[in-house]
Amino acid sequence: xxxxxxxxxxxxxxxxxxxxxxxxxxxxxxxxxxxxxxxxxxxxxxxxxxxxxxxxxxxxxxxxxxxxxxxxxxxxxxxxxxxxxxx
Numbered sequence: 908x909x910x911x912x913x914x915x916x917x918x919x920x921x922x923x924x925x926x927x928x929x930x931x932x933x934x935x936x937x938x939x940x941x942x943x944x945x946x947x948x949x950x951x952x953x954x955x956x957x958x959x960x961x962x963x964x965x966x967x968x969x970x971x972x973x974x975x976x977x978x979x980x981x982x983x984x985x986x987x988x989x990x991x992x993x994x
Contacts, residue, residue, distance in 0.1 A: 909983040911937055916989070917952075920945045934964060935975035937985060952987060963988040 908928045913921050921927060929940035942949035951959070957974055958964060964971045965986040971977040979985060 908981055909937055909979045909985055911941060911985045912987075914987055914989060917948060917987075920948050920951070932978060933975065934958075934966070934971075934977045934979065934985065937979060938975070958987075961990045963990050 908930045910926050910928050912926045913924060918924065927941060927944070929937050929944070931937035931940050938949050938952055941952075952962065953959065953975070964974065964977060965988060966977055966979055967983050
């Protein structure tokens with residue numbers, strides 16, 4: 908099962924858990940498993956069938972542009988990183 912690191916702004920939904928181990932072969936499946944355990948989490952990660960704007964997905968240290976279709980392995984580490992903007 909993959910390890911998903913929870914961003915600080917979402918930890919109110921996970922009772923403060925920084926990481927959670929969940930089953931799934933894609934990021935979409937991981938988020939579904941997270942939402943089953945922590946209702947409301949999917950709404951904060953997904954918008955209109957895709958990852959919310961402003962989130963960068965990293966799987967095993969590599970930025971993914973495939974979004975919810977990104978494949979994961981049982982030993983994968985998944986991070987949802989808020990994008991940094993500036994002027």
